[in-house]
Amino acid sequence: MKKIFNILFSSVHLIASVILVVLSLVIMGWSVYEVVSKIDEPIDFIPLMLQSVGAIIIAAAIIDVAQYMMEEEVFLNKELRNPEEARRTITKIIVIITIAVSIEGLVYIFKAGTKDLTLLLYPALLIVVSAVLIVGLGVYQKLSATIEKTEKKSV
Numbered sequence: 001m002k003k004i005f006n007i008l009f010s011s012v013h014l015i016a017s018v019i020l021v022v023l024s025l026v027i028m029g030w031s032v033y034e035v036v037s038k039i040d041e042p043i044d045f046i047p048l049m050l051q052s053v054g055a056i057i058i059a060a061a062i063i064d065v066a067q068y069m070m071e072e073e074v075f076l077n078k079e080l081r082n083p084e085e086a087r088r089t090i091t092k093i094i095v096i097i098t099i100a101v102s103i104e105g106l107v108y109i110f111k112a113g114t115k116d117l118t119l120l121l122y123p124a125l126l127i128v129v130s131a132v133l134i135v136g137l138g139v140y141q142k143l144s145a146t147i148e149k150t151e152k153k154s155v
Helices: 002-037 045-077 081-114 117-154
Strands: none
Touching: 002 045, 045 081, 081 117
16 A cells, blocks of 8 residues: 555656646746847847746746656655755755745846846845855754764764
């Protein structure tokens, strides 16, 4: 019975991963199509480019999530059994999120710079959030490494 559930959930993760990759590729293709179709219109071209870059960044982050799901849930099919595996998994997820947030913040900084400088608050907050995520990840890794050493000594 457990084997059937493992196969079922691995299949669900596989399907979800494939769907995420396909949707991401559609987002990327649509972004490129929008830019190419409006290349002759110089008005609003830069904001369109920045919007397309933002969409492609989000699509790339979605592909990273799909890759993670595929590796961890389909190919490896393992549970988090020890602190080291948990640390690696959480590190992967936080790094994916941090990269997406920081690049999105940079894109919005350029967007705000072309429109109105008062709009820089939101992108600046995104950059601060990505910095906090990096610091938080460092603290987490330090604490979890300490726990791993303590656990290895006790065994």
